[in-house]
Amino acid sequence: MTKPLRIGIAGLGTVGAGTLSIIEAHGKLLAARCGREFHVTAVSARDRTRDRGVDLSAVRWFDNAVELAADSEIDVVLELIGGSDGIAKEVVETALANGKHVVTANKALLAHHGTQLARAAEDARVYLGYEAAVAGGIPVIKSLREGLGGNAIDRVYGILNGTCNYILTAMRESGRDFSEVLEEAQALGYAEADPSFDVDGVDAAHKLAILTALAFGCEVDFDSVSVEGIREISALDIAYAEELGYRIKLLGIAQQSEGAVLQRVHPCMVAKETPIANVEGVFNAVVAEGDFVGRILSEGAGAGAGPTASAVVADMMDIARGSTLPTFAIPAAQLAPSKGTSMAAHVSSHYVRLMVTDRPGVIADVAAALRDEEISMEAMLQRGHAPGEPVPVVITTHATTQQHIASALQRIEAMEAVLEPPRMIRIESL
Numbered sequence: 001m002t003k004p005l006r007i008g009i010a011g012l013g014t015v016g017a018g019t020l021s022i023i024e025a026h027g028k029l030l031a032a033r034c035g036r037e038f039h040v041t042a043v044s045a046r047d048r049t050r051d052r053g054v055d056l057s058a059v060r061w062f063d064n065a066v067e068l069a070a071d072s073e074i075d076v077v078l079e080l081i082g083g084s085d086g087i088a089k090e091v092v093e094t095a096l097a098n099g100k101h102v103v104t105a106n107k108a109l110l111a112h113h114g115t116q117l118a119r120a121a122e123d124a125r126v127y128l129g130y131e132a133a134v135a136g137g138i139p140v141i142k143s144l145r146e147g148l149g150g151n152a153i154d155r156v157y158g159i160l161n162g163t164c165n166y167i168l169t170a171m172r173e174s175g176r177d178f179s180e181v182l183e184e185a186q187a188l189g190y191a192e193a194d195p196s197f198d199v200d201g202v203d204a205a206h207k208l209a210i211l212t213a214l215a216f217g218c219e220v221d222f223d224s225v226s227v228e229g230i231r232e233i234s235a236l237d238i239a240y241a242e243e244l245g246y247r248i249k250l251l252g253i254a255q256q257s258e259g260a261v262l263q264r265v266h267p268c269m270v271a272k273e274t275p276i277a278n279v280e281g282v283f284n285a286v287v288a289e290g291d292f293v294g295r296i297l298s299e300g301a302g303a304g305a306g307p308t309a310s311a312v313v314a315d316m317m318d319i320a321r322g323s324t325l326p327t328f329a330i331p332a333a334q335l336a337p338s339k340g341t342s343m344a345a346h347v348s349s350h351y352v353r354l355m356v357t358d359r360p361g362v363i364a365d366v367a368a369a370l371r372d373e374e375i376s377m378e379a380m381l382q383r384g385h386a387p388g389e390p391v392p393v394v395i396t397t398h399a400t401t402q403q404h405i406a407s408a409l410q411r412i413e414a415m416e417a418v419l420e421p422p423r424m425i426r427i428e429s430l
């Protein structure tokens with residue numbers, strides 16, 4: 001048997017502790033599958049005294065994770081701290097500069113510095129694994145880089161944030177309030193250190209930027225992702241979506257057209273009978289559309305200790321077996337400069353909900369604003385009759401550009417009878 005793979009772990013929180021548990025539970029299985037034993041030889045975290053359910057007494061402890069990353073008795077460094085800059089970046093850069101393989105679950109780091117880190121890894125002839133960074137336990141990186149390697153990818157999209165999907169599912173199923181459900185997702189270890197990254201769509205955008213680079217062979221370009229989160233989604237909109245035959249999902253979607261890529265993250269209404277509408281709770285799903293293979297959907301847990309650690313361990317197995325694949329499928333130096341395009345010209349149907357004073361003429365004024373922007377209404381719904389009182393009015397439109405809908409909504413919002421900013425959710429046909 002080849003000599004053991006010496007592992008240093010920086011970060012022993014949800015994912016770090018989960019990784020230790022798998023190595024402890026499946027040490028023999030991993031060795032049999034890779035022809036090498038996995039030895040955790042060093043660890044670093046903020047709190048040395050915390051019980052992580054695994055005996056670490058024989059493992060070297062580093063107060064400074066960067067020193068761990070430079071240690072000569074480590075072959076692979078697991079960066080499981082988090083954050084796009086600061087200590088996590090320093091750990092990864094130090095490990096690569098010292099000729100060590102790196103496995104990270106850190107999508108923020110890769111979304112901001114992925115191209116540069118991929119170059120550093122390839123220059124040092126080491127492996128940079130990040131399966132855990134996108135869709136947790138779903139082997140989506142392996143699938144795109146290897147299994148679908150013979151296809152040009154037309155579109156890649158999915159439910160990329162477990163916390164948001166958990167919140168939207170629980171709100172729909174139990175009618176509970178947004179903040180109560182968010183606290184539950186945090187307690188389960190799903191949410192980011194700063195949960196606004198989850199609910200504002202930033203985490204999904206980090207993951208989408210990584211998928212885009214891999215799928216389309218371009219540099220990672222987080223700045224050109226258009227991002228909206230789920231904070232504004234109310235129980236009322238979830239109930240109307242149900243009634244209209246839709247589910248609300250936060251999707252990340254990247255599509256290439258004429259050499260440019262549109263990357264967008266926003267809440268979508270998707271028809272209830274589509275597979276993605278039925279992906280619930282902390283589960284993620286990723287769909288890749290290849291020119292020869294057609295549509296592939298992978299579904300699984302996108303967050304949490306076990307599923308995320310499962311992906312970390314899979315990357316270590318690739319390293320143990322000597323894989324030398326480029327980070328983003330083609331050598332980092334050959335990735336095309338990213339050519340992002342904006343949402344302005346993007347065409348879709350829309351759900352619009354207004355809260356209006358119930359009086360004659362309001363609907364006619366709203367219809368006129370839509371007509372002036374050449375937006376055709378598909379349906380309109382107003383329940384009950386309460387003269388002079390606030391009532392919800394729901395409109396669905398036929399396909400129109402973002403520019404047109406934004407102008408119409410601006411005009412509608414300014415109307416005296418419209419009592420609060422209109423809520424708009426794009427209807428996505430998948």
Ligand SMILES: NC(=O)C1=CN([C@@H]2O[C@H](COP(=O)(O)OP(=O)(O)OC[C@H]3O[C@@H](n4cnc5c(N)ncnc54)[C@H](O)[C@@H]3O)[C@@H](O)[C@H]2O)C=CC1
Nearest residue numbers: 011012013014015045046065080081082105106303304308
């Ligand atoms: N929790 C999840 O479900 C998932 C998390 N991730 C990513 O995995 C990474 C880790 O996330 P979690 O385990 O959830 O975070 P966590 O907050 O549970 O754990 C972070 C760990 O890093 C340690 N740490 C913080 N600063 C440090 C420093 N200066 N030196 C050494 N150690 C330090 C902390 O002591 C803690 O052990 C993040 O990049 C996160 O985005 C990715 C997929 C899923």
Ligand SMILES: N[C@@H](CC=O)C(=O)O
Nearest residue numbers: 161162163190192303
């Ligand atoms: N906070 C993230 C964790 C996994 O990446 C999520 O909720 O999906």
Ligand code: NA
Nearest residue numbers: 131134136138
């Ligand atoms: Na994954």
